[in-house]
Amino acid sequence: MTRVLYARVPLVHGSWWLAWTEDGVCAGAGPEWDEARFVSWIRRRHDGDVAGGDPAAVPDGIDWRFVPSGFRRDVLRACARIPAGQTRTYGQLAVEAGHPGAARAVGTAMATNPLPPIVPCHRVVRGDGRIGEYGAGGPARKAEMLVREGVVVRDGVVAS
């Protein structure tokens, strides 16, 4: 049973909640969450100890143990490989994850991403260039984050 630590961590996109084990980050949530909500959510997904940690000591990697293997993990892992400043469409990510044709299901997998913004689901946009939805704060935040990473967004559409 692994100990999970958590803290509000200053990131380029603001102060996000992160939780981690010795093996890597295992959960994340946006700045608007309060501590009680984040902790209770962590406890629901993890039955070990949960305690406050040092925000300066967050590990670099990701601990995938709490993401069940299968489609979800395939897609999240593929998403984690998208570099800052780049985007993919839901359809492209489906291909890269080894599930061509599953664009719609990729949307669902992104919507339930347990590790925003560490798994950068904000970099996944619609096939026609429109920003698309964003569960961890809405489309406006998604657009802000992309712009901050150097992506050109105009009227809610990623420049081609």
Next chain:
DNA sequence: ATACCGGCTAGCC
């Protein structure tokens, strides 16, 4: 099994 539902898409006006 079956029947929705959702961060999508391609095709057709």
Next chain:
DNA sequence: GGGCTAGCCGGTA
């Protein structure tokens, strides 16, 4: 281009 539809896939009840 815009708006609509039907199809799509994986998750969940």
